Amino acid sequence: MKLSQLTQVAAEAALAAGQVIQKAIGEEVPVEEKQGGESYASQVVTAVDKAAEAVILSHLLPTCEAFGLALLSEETEDDGSRFEKNFFWCIDPMDGTLPFIRKQPGFSVSIALVAKDGTPHIGVVVDPSTNTLYHAIRGEGAWKNNTPWAIQNTNDHLTYVTDRPLKDTPRAAEIQQFLQQQVEKSGLSGVQEISGGGAVLNAIRVLENGPACMLKFPKKEQGGGSIWDFAATACIFQEADRPATSFNGNPLDLNRQGSTFMNHEGVLYLNL
Numbered sequence: 001m002k003l004s005q006l007t008q009v010a011a012e013a014a015l016a017a018g019q020v021i022q023k024a025i026g027e028e029v030p031v032e033e034k035q036g037g038e039s040y041a042s043q044v045v046t047a048v049d050k051a052a053e054a055v056i057l058s059h060l061l062p063t064c065e066a067f068g069l070a071l072l073s074e075e076t077e078d079d080g081s082r083f084e085k086n087f088f089w090c091i092d093p094m095d096g097t098l099p100f101i102r103k104q105p106g107f108s109v110s111i112a113l114v115a116k117d118g119t120p121h122i123g124v125v126v127d128p129s130t131n132t133l134y135h136a137i138r139g140e141g142a143w144k145n146n147t148p149w150a151i152q153n154t155n156d157h158l159t160y161v162t163d164r165p166l167k168d169t170p171r172a173a174e175i176q177q178f179l180q181q182q183v184e185k186s187g188l189s190g191v192q193e194i195s196g197g198g199a200v201l202n203a204i205r206v207l208e209n210g211p212a213c214m215l216k217f218p219k220k221e222q223g224g225g226s227i228w229d230f231a232a233t234a235c236i237f238q239e240a241d242r243p244a245t246s247f248n249g250n251p252l253d254l255n256r257q258g259s260t261f262m263n264h265e266g267v268l269y270l271n272l
Contacts, residue, residue, distance in 0.1 A: 001035055001088075006067070011124050014111050014126040014150045016055045016056070017053075017093055017126070024127070030046065045075060046097060053075065057071075057091075060076060060091070070082045070084065070089070077091060083257070087114065087121070090112040090231040091110070091228060096198025106158035106201055108126060108127050108198065110125050111232060120234045122138070123239075124136055124232055127169060133235055134149070137239070144148060151271065155212075157183075157191060158192070158211050159210070159212035162194070162214065165195045171217055179191050182211075182270075182272065199225045203237070203269050204236075207237070207242065210272070211271060212271045213266075213272070216247065218247055218254045219266070221265050222261050225262045226261055243269070244269045247268045247270050252267065253265060
């Protein structure tokens with residue numbers, strides 16, 4: 001099994017799904033409800049999500065048969081095969097459905113190849129708003145638009161990247177305290193916020209706007225992102241030599257038993 005070959009297939013799938021999404025940008029798209037977590041973002045889906053997934057599966061399903069891969073996708077019921085096969089595709093056909101519905105940037109396509117032990121080996125992200133492709137292969141580096149991506153931090157402040165403004169976020173005071181600690185530790189001038197994106201593109205924004213961070217505290221409620229929200233970007237961060245961990249610094253549980261939700265451990269993406 002050649003990771004470079006599978007990465008090419010995943011990139012083609014993500015770009016094709018991105019084109020599906022591009023064609024629908026700005027249109028009035030009916031919103032459906034689905035079973036999800038406590039957050040509204042985890043309970044909404046559109047026909048565009050489903051169309052993007054269909055395009056992705058048309059590319060990836062032949063590789064499942066050829067290489068014995070399992071598959072986990074947001075809009076398809078988890079069949080448990082990810083615990084049986086050595087590797088599985090982990091797909092979010094359109095992360096950031098809320099910004100898409102609101103006609104705002106912040107949505108993306110995310111595809112990862114994850115080992116049974118939860119280690120990400122391939123990460124592919126497409127930003128349909130800018131037609132930008134990001135990808136990484138375990139042990140081989142990260143790329144932006146097929147050019148090796150060297151992360152360069154140029155700001156004198158810490159960028160806090162978040163799905164919602166800090167003032168509207170639970171435990172805002174604790175987050176502020178954490179951010180201030182990072183500012184003082186790194187000798188930065190203060191904090192600036194970028195809000196409104198989905199988890200996938202927010203992680204990319206952490207790399208694009210450094211020094212920066214994205215975080216979610218552990219919580220008991222269902223929600224807080226799922227495996228497909230973090231698998232691809234965890235691989236990209238790994239290859240960019242930046243930490244993408246649970247909030248407490250442990251490896252992300254990217255093949256979690258019992259649930260796909262990552263709320264139990266939180267996340268911390270750092271680019272300092």
